[in-house]
Amino acid sequence: MPERRDPPATWLCLRYSKLGPARFTSARDIARLMERAIKRANLPVAYSSGFSPHQRVSYAFPAPTGAASHAEYLMIGLTTLGDCAGFVQALDAQLPSGIRAEAGELTGDRRRLAGLDASRWRFEWPVGTPPATLAEAAAVFMASPAVMIERKAKSGVSRQDVRVAVVSLVADGTAIGGVIKQGEPLIRPVDVLAGLAVEPAGLPTREAQGRLGWDGGVTNLV
Helix, strand or coil: CCCCCCCCCCEEEEEECCCCCHHHHHHHHHHHHHHHHHHHCCCCECCCCCCCCCEEEEEEECCCCEEEEEEEEEEEEEEECCCCCHHHHHHHHHCCCCEEEEEEEECCCCCCHHCCHHHHEEEECCCCHHHHHHHHHHHHHHHHHCCCEEEECCEEEEEEHHHHEEEEEEEEECEEEEEEECCCCCCCCCHHHHHCCCCCEEEEEEEEEEEECCCCEEECCC
C-alpha cells in the first residue's frame, strides 16, 4: 500500500511577479520551475498520498503567456508552521531572473485564492500611437451595452460578450488601464484587447489581483 500522508499543517499563500522576458513563460513552465525552486529552498512542502505523490501546490488565474504580472498567486501546503518571511525569502533566492516572490501569508484556509475577485490591468501601446485613438476606443467600449468578440477553439468558433466583465477602462497617453472581474465565463485580457480593436494590440501587464472594492479598485490579496 502507498504511504498515507497527513494533510498540510498550514498553507503559504504566495504572491509573485513575472516580468521582462519571463512574461513569455507559460503557466505550465511556471509550475515546473516553482516545483524545482521549492525543493531547492528546502521548504517543508506537503505531498499528496498515493503511488505518485506530488507537491501540494495550486494556482489560480495565471496571467496568459506574453502578459507581464506583478500579482500572480499560488498556494503551497506545508507540513509545519514557521517563519512566513523566511519561507518567502528562501524561495525567492531560488527563482530565475524575472520571477520574484513578492509577499506571503500563512493561512489555514486552503481556499484563500477564492478571494481573487478581479485584476487591474494596464495595456501599453507603442510610442507614436495617437492618444486620441485609445481614448476613443476606451470610451466606445465602456458606452457599449455589449462588446462581442469571436473565440476560436478546437470545437469551433464561439461569440462572447466581454463587456460584462469590465469594470472600468481609462486611457492615459499610450496606455489604457482597466479593472476586469474574474468569474464565469472567464474574460481574459486578450479578449478585452480584441474588443478594443486597436491595431497593433497593446501589451498587457497585471498590476494587482485580489478583492474588488466598492469603488471599483482592486486590492492585492497578499
